[in-house]
Amino acid sequence: MAVSGKGGTLRSQRKYPAMTVTLSVNGRQHRLDVDASTPLLYILREDLGLNGPKYGCGLGQCGACTVHVDGEPAFACLTPLAALEGRAVRTVEGLGSADRMNKLQQAFVDEQAAQCGYCIAGMIMRAQALLDRTPSPTDAEIRAHMQPNLCRCGTHMRILRAIRRAAEPAK
Secondary structure (H helix, E strand, O other), X not given: OOOOOOOOOOOOOOOOXXXXXXXXXXXXXXXXXXXXXXXHHHHHXXXXXXXXXXXXXXXXXXXXXXXEEOXXXXXXXXXXXXXXXXXXXXXXXXXXXXXXXXXXXXXXXXXXXXXXXXXXXXXXXXXXXXXXXXXXXXXXXXXXXXOOOOOOOOOHHHHHHHHHHHHOOOX
16 A cells, blocks of 8 residues: 655545544644554554654564554554544654653664664564563563564674663662
């Protein structure tokens, strides 16, 4: 399905009639007239200009598009807009910025967890959901929770170190 928005691509072949959805993203409300089946990822990137979530596989098998929906990790490529009315969405842009990173983002930088960087926003969002729920996870909990997200560059060990670092109590 083609998509349109600020990016200028086409969203001409609608499967379902347009509907108005009020979407809360990173604490801001957005009213959108969209095809109810449009994946959240397309709206985030094309209409809202939030480019943290990436298109990786489109099948929910890589995790590059991971965001939070009501605090739980979700694949934005598989989540239709119609399922999000009244729910809170958070992207990596909602965690912090380059000048004001949160503890997890800083740990990813300190551990040099990114090689190409394509997977990192999704990795951070999945890890943040774990740390929000379990502030001091075991290695087994970290590995199990992070399993759905892939890093094709193979920096998994640095990613695990970054999550452990972020879970350490403040000194």
